[in-house]
Amino acid sequence: MDSRRSTIAVAVAGTLTGLLTLTGTVAAQSENRDLIDGLNYQLLYVALPLTLFVLMILVYAAVKFHDNDDPKPTAEDPALEITWTAATAIILLFVGISGYSVLVSPYVSPSQPADLAADGTGDEFGSIEDLPETDDEELIVRGYQWGWEATYPEADVTTQNEIVIPADEDVTMWLTADEVIHSLFISDLGAKQDAFPGEYTRLRTSVYETGQYDAVCTEFCGAGHSRMSADVIVVDRETYDEWLEENEGEQATAPDTP
Incomplete structure (x- = not known):
């Protein structure tokens, strides 16, 4: 059982590592591309460890409890629930701040003039x-x-x-x-x-x-x-x-x- 569990964990880790390698940094040709790629990599480096963590928990639960003939509800754990909620809020705040800092750049969202043609003909x-x-x-x-x-x-x-x-x-x-x-x-x-x-x-x-x-x-x-x-x-x-x-x-x- 331990061997099977280890094999699954290694396979998941290898897959995510391969994805990270494939997205290796490439020199940007413009300020626009630099900003967008920087945001993508920043979010990716946060998302991959979290994905690996969640998948490992999923694999652990599937392997450990797949043949449980007498399942019981998960015991209440307020500390764990508060920690999970706070961690999620921090992650969302990080994503929001990172995205906002790029979206307000004049290279991504330049200021726009009003419609100058009164009759719409140009x-x-x-x-x-x-x-x-x-x-x-x-x-x-x-x-x-x-x-x-x-x-x-x-x-x-x-x-x-x-x-x-x-x-x-x-x-x-x-x-x-x-x-x-x-x-x-x-x-x-x-x-x-x-x-x-x-x-x-x-x-x-x-x-x-x-x-x-x-x-x-x-x-x-x-x-x-x-x-x-x-x-x-x-x-x-x-x-x-x-x-x-x-x-x-x-x-x-x-x-x-x-």
């Missing part, structure tokens, strides 16, 4: 000057059926299905849409925000690594939804400035990335 959105001022590098990203258009108002540059941003800087993308709701999702950067017709929503990020990242629409928007994708090109500041200058006043092609 006609007043011709300039980013209508939006609240920020200290970030700013661009307008418009979703339409079925693609993405990025506009850099100060440089008068527009791209199709390519979003170019500088690395190691705070960047604000003001999202809007034409016909229906779209949602810009950059998985590797942990960045996601909905785009509504007649409104602007704010997506804020700061990317650590230069390179090319995939962006997709995650809000079903019609027959072409599955092909509504874009390339997010992250370059160093010097390359970014040169690209804007070279393409001022015209349709641009994204610069080459390392």
Whole structure:
């Protein structure tokens, strides 16, 4: 019996250890992803020992009492009940504080402007000057059926299905849409925000690594939804400035990335 009990306990411990190993820390590419991954790992490191503890109690009870022909109710133990309730409250408080500290980050929940179009047509959105001022590098990203258009108002540059941003800087993308709701999702950067017709929503990020990242629409928007994708090109500041200058006043092609 002891051998069987030990085998089950080892199997449970091995499974949870394997899960923990598979979720090993990977370097985040952006502030957004860093915050989200940090929260996930923080909660995971608390959840796995608790899961192991509960499973071991379950296995112990199943093995010890499976052939009990004369079961009796569990004896009352106020101290144990108080301890269990207090421990649960502490765990929930920890989860709440950890989650709140991430959710209030401007990279996860950036401040949003009110609807600026009085008639809901979006006609007043011709300039980013209508939006609240920020200290970030700013661009307008418009979703339409079925693609993405990025506009850099100060440089008068527009791209199709390519979003170019500088690395190691705070960047604000003001999202809007034409016909229906779209949602810009950059998985590797942990960045996601909905785009509504007649409104602007704010997506804020700061990317650590230069390179090319995939962006997709995650809000079903019609027959072409599955092909509504874009390339997010992250370059160093010097390359970014040169690209804007070279393409001022015209349709641009994204610069080459390392």
